[in-house]
Amino acid sequence: xxxxxxxxxxxxxxxxxxxxxxxxxxxxxxxxxxxxxxxxxxxxxxxxxxxxxxxxxxxxxxxxxxxxxxxxxxxxxxxxxxxxxxxxxxxxxxxxxxxxxxxxxxxxxxxxxxxxxxxxxxxxxxxxxxxxxxxxxxxxxxxxxxxxxxxxxxxxxxxxxxxxxxxxxxxxxxxxxxxxxxxxxxxxxxxxxxxxxxxxxxxxxx
Ligand code: PRP
Ligand code: URA
Numbered sequence: 001x002x003x004x005x006x007x008x009x010x011x012x013x014x015x016x017x018x019x020x021x022x023x024x025x026x027x028x029x030x031x032x033x034x035x036x037x038x039x040x041x042x043x044x045x046x047x048x049x050x051x052x053x054x055x056x057x058x059x060x061x062x063x064x065x066x067x068x069x070x071x072x073x074x075x076x077x078x079x080x081x082x083x084x085x086x087x088x089x090x091x092x093x094x095x096x097x098x099x100x101x102x103x104x105x106x107x108x109x110x111x112x113x114x115x116x117x118x119x120x121x122x123x124x125x126x127x128x129x130x131x132x133x134x135x136x137x138x139x140x141x142x143x144x145x146x147x148x149x150x151x152x153x154x155x156x157x158x159x160x161x162x163x164x165x166x167x168x169x170x171x172x173x174x175x176x177x178x179x180x181x182x183x184x185x186x187x188x189x190x191x192x193x194x195x196x197x198x199x200x201x202x203x204x205x206x
Pocket of ligand 1: 074075076077078099100101102106108128129130131132133134136137163189197198199200
């Protein structure tokens with residue numbers, strides 16, 4: 001299922017990312033803050049277990065988290081979402097999925113995969129700011145399933161309708177979260193209006 005968060009705080013911070021005048025330091029900081037805000041929504045149904053504790057006022061029956069959370073950034077740009085989510089869940093494990101998009105064919109090219117052993121037991125958040133053609137996200141989730149992940153959520157910042165269609169057709173069982181659904185892809189496969197090349201803007205490489 002597709003969820004477009006459209007939250008005022010997220011949309012506000014996303015405007016800074018979209019602005020071509022925002023440099024990589026401010027870009028990274030806003031991206032991290034957006035990741036925290038998105039995680040808050042994406043994880044609102046996390047499984048809980050009953051616990052019994054004692055407060056300074058006496059006994060208390062309450063609940064605590066009852067699942068592993070595994071973050072899997074799609075390199076490079078997905079790394080920009082990790083720290084903001086780790087701030088909320090410091091015990092999260094992290095796996096890595098190396099994929100780049102061939103600039104001519106727009107096809108995803110895999111070059112690295114390393115996942116924690118809890119992959120099949122926990123809730124896996126696959127992370128990438130951009131869902132353009134959807135090729136990278138589709139390939140990443142296919143790999144996660146091959147490696148045993150059962151409960152996967154795909155978290156992106158900005159999506160194009162083309163990417164949403166490709167992803168939901170390939171993985172109808174995986175919930176997809178976007179901060180914003182943009183208008184279309186241009187002739188070189190970039191999201192319009194989008195925010196440009198996420199990896200380059202995070203790392204100042206262009
Ligand atoms: C970007 C982005 C996604 C992909 C989206 O990565 O971070 O992974 O493109 O495009 P798609 O939906 O058409 O597959 P890029 O290939 O630029 O690699 P990078 O993060 O290493 O810069
Ligand atoms: N990758 C990006 O970083 N940006 C886009 O708009 C499309 C693919």
